[in-house]
Amino acid sequence: MNRPNPDPESPVPPSPAAGPIAATSKAVGGARHAELDLEHFLPYRLSVLSNRVSGAIARVYSQRYALSVTEWRVMAVLGRYPGLSANEVAQRTAMDKVAVSRAVARLTEAGRLERETHDDDRRRSVLQLSPDGYKIYDEVAPMALAFEQRLLVDIEPAEREALFRLLDRLDELEMQAEAEMAADTR
Secondary structure, X not given: XXXXXXXXXOOOOXXXXXXXXXXXXXXXXXXXXXXXXHHHOHHHHHHHHHHHHHHHHHHHHHHHHOOOHHHHHHHHHHHHOOOEOHHHHHHHHOOOHHXXXXXXXXXXXXXXXXXXXXXXXXXXEEEEEOHHHHHHHHHHHXXXXXXXXXXXXXXXHHHHHHHHHHHHHHHHHHXXXXXXXXXXXX
């Protein structure tokens, strides 16, 4: 547990368990505020890395195919899992439902997606890539995989395995923390 700092002008080194919120405070406009160490704040680091990696790949497919990152993610998910609804795509990608809905509309209008009524439930529509959509998917997916290989080339196989195990574990822990927060707000 971090103890209050008796001298507010001198920083107290945070304990390793303290995380990215330092025990120091920062004066801004005469008021003191908590100081969030973004360089050690996992959500920030993951977001920045994800944005940079996605942006590097997106430069290629956006120029060549006029696709946004959201549109490509929708296509990537449907290329792997055809027959999902827009809500299921949003769940798989953790993207905003409105953003997915807009991407689906643009992709459908461009002839890259097809929407069909689900056989078992006429109220539910499912999505799949059109032949034109698969043509783009079959060109972009290998480029994305090649970029991933370039990114990971200097990481040993054991480190890669550890990285993906940690990502899987973080995914589990995030879902658990999200469920706990939801329970706390009831």
